[in-house]
Amino acid sequence: MGSVDIAELSADDVDELFAMFSAVVAAGEGYPQLPPLTRDAFEAVWVRGVSAVIAARVDGYLAGAYYLKPNFPGRSAHIANAGYVVDAAWRGRGIGRRLIEDSIVRAPALGFDAIQFNLVYASNPARRMYEALGWREIGRIPHAADGDDAIIYWRAV
Numbered sequence: 001m002g003s004v005d006i007a008e009l010s011a012d013d014v015d016e017l018f019a020m021f022s023a024v025v026a027a028g029e030g031y032p033q034l035p036p037l038t039r040d041a042f043e044a045v046w047v048r049g050v051s052a053v054i055a056a057r058v059d060g061y062l063a064g065a066y067y068l069k070p071n072f073p074g075r076s077a078h079i080a081n082a083g084y085v086v087d088a089a090w091r092g093r094g095i096g097r098r099l100i101e102d103s104i105v106r107a108p109a110l111g112f113d114a115i116q117f118n119l120v121y122a123s124n125p126a127r128r129m130y131e132a133l134g135w136r137e138i139g140r141i142p143h144a145a146d147g148d149d150a151i152i153y154w155r156a157v
């Protein structure tokens, strides 16, 4: 694998991210959106109201991305929400971990002092990594999707 370049996603590359996220939604992985993913549903997650979208590129290919945005308005807008995605073809090579670590470093520069995940399905293997990287389980939502519970995670940054 070539070197992983992590930098802000350019506006020209949004279509590429739409394709990647559509595939993740089509596979039913990690997110609540139903396939087929509409452009509007994609933009609700990855475009509208985001503070930053960061891309991981390997040899020019978009391998993964994450967003940071306020999880709440006003007085609680200092708490970020983040979402991570790595294209299935590039998984298991440490790109997801690099993106998560990057978000921990970048969030304070964007004015956040915590990152909260609202809906991590109990069956998601990414949970182990979130916990290893310092996220604390602060709640559990029963039967959040298809009988699977969801965990709310929080960590200070």
Ligand SMILES: CC(C)(COP(=O)(O)OP(=O)(O)OC[C@H]1O[C@@H](n2cnc3c(N)ncnc32)[C@H](O)[C@@H]1OP(=O)(O)O)[C@@H](O)C(=O)NCCC(=O)NCCS
Pocket: 024, 029, 030, 031, 084, 085, 086, 087, 090, 091, 092, 093, 094, 095, 096, 097, 098, 117, 119, 120, 121, 124, 125, 126, 129
């Ligand atoms: C979660 C995701 C971003 C991880 O990306 P990745 O590049 O494969 O992750 P890494 O290669 O950095 O692996 C990180 C760790 O998580 C573990 N892991 C990640 N995904 C895993 C999976 N599907 N199955 C088993 N273990 C997994 C790895 O073993 C690794 O552990 P280690 O660092 O202790 O060795 C990616 O699987 C993905 O996009 N999933 C679909 C969308 C999703 O669920 N996003 C999160 C929503 S809460």
